[in-house]
Amino acid sequence: MAAPKWLCITLVRAYVKDNFVDKGMCADFAIHDKGTGNPHVHIMLTLRPLKENGQWGAKCRKAYDLDENGQRIPDGKGGWKNHRADTSDWNDKGNVEISWAAWAAYTNRSLESAGRPERIYHRSYKRQGIDKIPSVHLGTAVSQMEKRGIRTDKGAVNRQIAADNKLLKEIKARITRLYRWSKAETENHKRSKAA
Template sequence: MAIYHCSVRVFSRAEGHSAVAAAAYRAGTVLHDERRGFTHRYHQRTGVVDTFIMAPAYAPELTRDRALLWNAAEAAETRKNARVAREVILALPYELDLTARKTLARDMAAYLVERYRVAVDVALHSPPSDHNGGKDGHDPRNHHAHLLFTTREVTIEGLGKKTRILDDKEHGPQEIEAIRAVWEALANAALEQAGFEARIDRRTLMDQGIDRIPEIHIGPEGKAGREERATRHKDTDQEDGGEEDSGSTSSSGGSGSSGSQTLPPASEDDDGDDTEDEGQSDQQSGKQGSGDSKAPAPAASKEAEAATSQPDEPLNGNHGFFLPQINSKPCRKA
């Protein structure tokens, strides 16, 4: 039965987060953090199925290069408590094949590009191979996507004004609920098109009238996860003095399930790892390096192409992406 999860989180310097570290971890690559002088090495992590960056058609070249993009996002912020990135985390329907899951993640990224005029760095993750019937704690259904996006609008010159609407006390919760509604509609359309009867539902089990305690969908228990990470990231290099760079501040609209399980809160990483991953990778002293940062750009679906070809004009909430009525106001807010 299809599982619903869509949460929004923020990465803040006040919590010791780094947009470069977050991007490197999710893409499973090596990126050098120019602001901190650290090199984040995640090239040996497993489970990264595909990565690509989406941005408006008028965006400059830096938005096509992972290292340039996230170092620019860090350089644009001067405050010690600045928010340097946001992320939408999605549970991809395990009923779909890989091609359909990629298309679905791309369509959701296209919605974010059009709605907020940001650059979106997409990473598709697959669950670890499960050869012992789930006894290792891994859920073989845990296909998911990380959509890491800038907190500033993309302009012809680079990164421009902050996208304040998601931080707004009055309209922020409506925006997050709209994102969750868009994901529900896109995923259900994909399931229907693929011929599956399963559907996801963003409402809680209580709101759905289901009298059952939700179960945990993903990940091994904490100790096992930490031991696995320690082995996986042994070769990670970083100069000393760093702080943890994992994303843990959550701005989630909650989660519900049409199946028997739901996911943990957004403060836990959705591939079964605690949010210490990026922080631990940044804390060991060693040599600097520069990594592969250019992400391939797979051919976009029709919806994605429509979203990325929009002119540099204010948005008005009419996107053709199942946008709910509760969110018909412009997304630009001073």
């Protein structure tokens, strides 16, 4: 059962406000749900801060490179060595991880409140410690073709990955059973020796 559209809008609006707007960003979002099993949201953010007077600030500035004494370093052309420095940390790659983690938390709270068992995770299988091969992203066109029964190369890759993951799960289960059996046999052997 899909979540009501108003709930999705409320969730996205709260996430955007709390994670971007409250930090001073201008944000816009669009929810796309064509009923094809791929609902998603696009969030557009600015990298330019707003100044106190309501004008747009610069997204970057020139910063001079300094030597060990804190002095500007000549560039050999009559100027100074410099680099571009962002005026905010909004474009820092570390913020992506924070944003994804926040989205997972917001979504999971909503799923829990709605009594739904599903949960989302912002980390890859590997980072979650799950020994599972991730599938490849199909995209809209390939997904539609697969739903109509048209087999595609990407679909074939995902079918093979699903089969490999099933086999991997079965092998792990067998190993676990063998380990438990071996442990039980060792304990039985110790007990019979002690008796």
